[in-house]
Amino acid sequence: MKIHEYQAKALLSEFSIPIPTGAVATTPAEAKNIAAELGGKVVIKAQVYAGGRGKAGGIKVAKTPEEAEKLAGQILGTRLITHQTTPEGVPVGKVLVEKAVNIERELYLSIIVAAANHMPVMMASEAGGMDIEEVARVSPEKILLEYIDRAAGFQAFQGRKLAYGMNLNPAQVRAGTSLMTNLYRLFQVKDCSLAEINPLVVTADGEIMALDAKLNFDDNALFRHSDIEQLHDAEQEDPLEARANELGIKNYVKMDGNIGCLVNGAGLAMAVMDIITHAGGRPANFLDIGTVNDVSRVVNAFKIFTTDPSVKAILVNIFGGMARVDTIARGIAEAHKQMDINLPLVVRLAGTNADEGKSILAESGIEFIEATDFYDAAYKAVQAAKGSYK
């Protein structure tokens, strides 16, 4: 799960990591007031779940409160299109207004879990302010790594290695080491999947602070962080994805095609998208219904299909294991009872309780196109979406 920069910075501050002074505004007038209170030059930053804001015009500098009001008005309420967003962009509902900082150096600091090593790793670099993947590709020697032992935690010597490695002076090394220790504590306590400060700056006064911040959280651990879960901004998501999430369908990703897919299992759901493409069509979505054993989730999946105007045909491909085919079949029948669904439906059922599922569908009286196997299902769905399957 992602959160906004201003929320990430509030968390950093809670963990004693220095950040620029500032506040969040939802209207130009608020931005003006904050700028007046801060005094002097301010930076206005669009709050969106996407990087590349600077180049896209989402970050502006204002010299006076009046200018801050004007610039905030240019950003607020628009949709920001960056290289990381869809062509439609993401809505800007809030701007962060911060006191401008005199930057002397731009560094990079982050923590992720290194899956291959089974432990968290802290990454630091003197090449801050840039795309770190590009730095890793062009000059990997500029990225310093410290793996963090689970039992020992992040140790001061590791902080010193990274701080001296980034050529901080002795006074800054102490501040930097304590900042790193605090960042690891935050990463650990809040179950982050990514904690990134880019850039981490050294100011003209020699102070070290987080000029930008990105915190992502492990979706699987949100059950123990209700405080984090409520920070989620559904406005930043695709509206259909937000709706799916609301309906309890967590594994839904909107795609650009016209075949609505209901599949069990992430791997099979990806393979279904692959084979639809192979058969000459395009999926409207990725949807792993999961180990569903109640009909309502299936009904909710059909609610999404009927809400999505791009869906021209529905493909249900279920290979029962943990998810039982009979339950899915009951869900399909129930969906058609509750809603007026006028889309061609291709169904392929196999695995645990498949025969029972097939007879439930047959008895329900729903019109559907039966598919015998995986490819047959994709082929028929592609034809149905073109309106050429009868």
Next chain:
Amino acid sequence: MSILINEKTRLLVQGITGGEGSFHTRQCIEYGTRVVAGVTPGRGGSDVSGVPVFNTIEAATEKTGADASIIFVPATFAADAILEAADAGIPLVVCITEGIPISDMVVVHNYLKGKQTRLIGPNCPGLISPGKCKVGIMAGEIHLPGNVGVVSRSGTLTYETVAQLTGLGIGQSTCVGIGGDPMPGSTFVDILEMFQEDKDTRAIVLIGEIGGTAEQEAARFIKEKMTKPVVAFVAGATAPPGRRMGHAGAIISGSSGTAQDKMAALAAAGATIAPSPAEIGITMKKMLER
């Protein structure tokens, strides 16, 4: 032969009294698996389908000599369940549970270091040695005993593949689902190593997906160590970058995470790539006839 499990395996079910646990316990017994014990704290002394239930794994292993465990407990308690099984010295632990926090898995991996326990999963369908033993949630009847080993990150795509193989008369030695999480207990390389050693496995199907570098590591192993032929498929060629496709491990970040890059690495290592997920079985058939 087969790998990891066979007719002698003595299985213990953690979370046996839950809905999924009791359902799949019955399915495993029907398939012929020797299910010797179940564990649910607070339910010791009862039974599920004739299987005695214990409060702790320690008590269960002492009484029944269980040498493999399958875990159905909820994600909140699953890491604890894995650790309890490892602490009791169970050699094979299969964790079906989906959604375990990655920081819990850091603790699990740390704990398992230097211990004898092999973990399969989490977030996996388990494994089956057709005709002998099923320690998992797959439908037993789609399998056929034979000589092709199957290893996969995906559950249902494995069923799909197995159904294709069985439909073509190609039996399986063992099918292992290693799971869709970013830090599985066992990797492709671990399982390929066992298949390479197994006398009765002639060829292997490997099913990968987007995210991470497990397929590239498998490719390196295939190139350097394997003499048996491998058919491979990687799901997610149509997946957009930066989006989690269901599995926590299935996120494309960096070019090495794409299906195209993984299939290229496997092909360069000598594996035969199935042109589509519907043609995994037929690709294996052609290879075996060659």
